[in-house]
Amino acid sequence: MGRSAAVVSNVDNLTDTPGRVAVVDIGSNTVRLVVYDAPTRLPIPVFNEKAECGLVRGLNETGRLNPEGVEEAIRSLKRFSLLSESMNVEEIALLATAAVREAADGQAFVERISMTFGLEVRVLSGEEEARLSALRLLSGRRLIDGLLADIGGGSVDLVEVRKGQFGRSGTLPLGHLRLRERSGESGIEAMRIVTEALDELPWLSTVKGRNLFLAGGGCRALARVFIAQANYPLHVVDGYKIRRGDARRICEVIVGMGPNSIWGVSDISKGRLASLPFIASVVNGLLDICRAKKAVFSGFGMREGQLLDMLPTEVRDQDPLLSGCAGMAERTGRFSITGKEIYSWMAPLFPGKRDAESRLRMAACMLSDIGWGEHPDYRAEHTFLRVLRLPFAGLSHHDRVFLAFSLYFRYTGDRDNSIVVPVMGLLQENDLERAETLGNALRLAYTLSGAAPGLLPMTKLELVNQELILNLYGDERKDREIFTSEAVERRLNILARTIGRRGRIA
Secondary structure, eight states, X not given: OOHHHHHXXXXXXXXXXXXXXXXXXXXXXXXXXXXXXXXXXXXXXXXXXXXXXXXXXXXXXXXSOOHHHHHHXXXXXXXXXXXXXXXXXXXXXXXXXXXXXXXXXXXXXXXXXXXXXXXXXXXXXXXXXXXXXXXXHHHHOTTOXXXXXXXXXXXXXXXXXXXXXXXXXXXXXOOXXXXXXXXTTOHHHHHHHHHHHHTTOGGGGGOOSSEEEEESHHHHHHHHHHHHHTTOXXXXXXXXXXXXXXXXXXXXXXXXXXXXXXXXXXXXOHHHXXXXXXXXXXXXXXXXXXXOSEEEEOXXXXXXXXXXXXXXXXXXXXXXXXXXXXXXXXXHOSSOOOHHHHHHHHGGGSOOTTOTTHHXXXXXXXXXXXXXXXXXXXXXXXXXXXXXXXXXXXXXXXXXXXXXXXHHHHTTOOXXXXXXXXXXXXXXXXXXXXXXXXXXXXHHHHHHHTTOTTSGGGEEEEEXXXXXXXXXXXXXXXXXXXXXXXXHHHHHXXXXXXXXXXXXXX
16 A cells, blocks of 8 residues: 555544543652543544642652642542542543652552542552553654653663564652652762662663663653753653753753752742752763663653543544544534545546655645634734644644645745744755645635535646646536636646746646
8 A cells, every 4th residue: 555545444444432431640750640532543632630649758858748639639539539520530540759759668558548539559560650651652653763761750760672563671669759858859879879779771782873762751841941041942752852962961960050950941840840850960960871862752751652542442543633633623623524535536636656755745735724713814824833733643743834835835925924934944854845835735725615514526736738627527618617706727837936837737
């Protein structure tokens, strides 16, 4: 099956599963409830709340859970249980991580939860925790290759991924809260502890020249600091990449500045800011021992991996980008014309079965009407920003910018607009021209059909010599007259000029 046919097949198989599911993450530092509505392949939470409990505090010295944290966790779980019931949650998964796993009284805590709320708690091993995080990462980027590190408050869980397949794994007690306690809040001591601990997993030094994928709330906070310090133009954590040398330099500065530093990032809590030097110590150590090419940050983690595990196979196997676009198109579109119909119609403009942009073109076709409700003067700008920040997995930053520009040009956006200029540098050579071609093709498709289904297949685009020909079909003259207008001719010519040809209606 060619790439284009595979993309269309992906769209045909998109399905939703009704109902609500919830994941409760009993972490080493926080207890969090996330509720997902009608779990499609795209996990967008409808409710997300965390409670700072600090179960792991003191674990290094006592070997037991923080007593105050236990009581706070029980109070929070009571609220979360009642909220889930009120929200008609059909299935709830409770997951416990490093602190509960390692504490001498961890099992007693689990049994107390079970007796109090009638809910079973699954205590994850470090390997299971890392694999759930990797599962969510793999769902958007199926052929990733490198090492995934999920850095939590109590542990660092590691799993090797070889072109989409799980390999070696391990877990170390280097969570940022435990590392902060063990080091006496000294960044230098933290780096020494990290270096010594990483030597306990000798296979890490063989994972060389590949990428280091980073998951967990602490890593997401670190990414925001990297983005701010580098003046990077796109403030989206998921898919953000930074070269090893640049990442290590910033990590060393963060470690040296200590836990009381302010980094000018407004959406990082004080507690997380205090932990940044210890998160940076771990990331710096991993980059060093693995000689990774780049650090790549994931906006998703263990909870989203658990959600995927809870979905039916036919939903789990869907493409997360196309599934998300299908759901958004259904909620925001005006007409019944489908992205598949537009995608097939414009195919002659993009010949080649192995075209890497096929999936992005399908996504653009599915989202091609999302700006209709905006004010006409700001339609292009609002659509650009909305698409740029889509909460979808499976998009690199390059893909985000390409898709945003495609929809921006669909609404006749101007290349010189100050809103779009900063991210142009994230595109590769000729990407902007291809995005403009796609956008102009979308505009012509809507002009031709009025977005009514079934009309586009009565026309056909054809590239012949230096011409872009729009063929009109129909048994009677009136069948063709529906497509003839000054607007159609003008937009055909605009599209033709974009690809360096002349437009003609046959």
